[in-house]
Amino acid sequence: MSMLSERVHTFGRAMLDRYGERVHKIALDAGFTCPNRDGSKGIGGCTFCNNKSFAPGAREPASLVAQFDRARGRIGRATGARRFIAYFQAYTNTYAHVDELRALYDSALAAPDVVGLAIGTRPDCVPPPVLALLAEYRDRGHEVWLELGLQSSFDATLARVNRGHGFAEYRTATRAARALGIPVCCHLIVGLPGEDESHSHVSLDRVLDIGVDGLKLHPLHVVKHTKLAIEWKRGEYQPLDEADYTRIAADLIERTPWDVVYHRVTGTASPDILLAPAWCAKKWDVLNGIADELLRRGTRQGSRAAEHWKETHHAA
Secondary structure, eight states, rough: OHHHHSSSSSSSHHHHHHSSSSSSEEEEOOOOOOOTTTTSSSSSOOTTTGGTSTTTTTTTTOOOHHHHHHHHHHHHHHHHHOEEEEEEEESOOTTTHHHHHHHHHHHHSSSTTEEEEEEEEEETTTOOOHHHHHHHHHHTTTEEEEEEEEOOOOHHHHHHHSSSOOEEEEEEHHHHHHHOOEEEEEEEESSTTTOOOHHHHHHHHHHHHOOOEEEEEEEEESSSSSSHHHHTTTTOOOOOHHHHHHHHHHHHHTTSOTTEEESSSOOOOTTTTEEOOGGOOOOOHHHHHHHHHHHHHTTOOOTHHHHHHHHSOOOO
């Protein structure tokens, strides 16, 4: 068995190299909503979205201090981490006036063991004042990551899953953020309705061509109380099996330059809401499977990055 960090430039490895000790993200729910839910862009959200799938207890969050204290103890005991990044995860965490955002971010950074922020949001919700605020934190020496949920670079797919934005918004937001020195982590979902592995390859290529600092890969899973769950029950959507996801993830990792940090290479949902596929509940099995697949191939992250560059720039 191969350790994932031996073959993938993981976020944990990057933080260990930078700080000399383990640094762990603590996911927080600051009570935000989303423009794709409140009517400004749409109603009902993305077809696959039940926020409990990655933020248990969402919509009735405890105070940020209480959430942080509870997670700090649990994560510290499990991992040995003594320094943390406040990860504003649930829904759209830039969807408020910049003064409100400053107050929330400042409260998270007030803890002495917090070294920075990771802000999860949509590419259509990062106006210049928000980027200026994040750049300010970065200039003060804090670790700062802007996590943009792109999911796919294909506008037809984004429309099908009711994202409420297109690839152009991602391109604009990413370029604006990186111009200010703000690292961007792009979220991509593998196995979206109507897509096959070729779509995932093209989406990765487009993201790399724009420029990116981090990536998160997620297999699409079906959770309760979503439109996707209805489609799945009708037989209109079939999730990937574990072997296919493992192979596709390994392919994408090979094509990604080593200097890009992988914050995540799989995603899970709690058993009480997960409908399919069942393997999405077994995070470590998937992580070990990806590491083993790369070991079997004798490759690592970046092994095919030069090949990707030649393919995507041949026409030029």
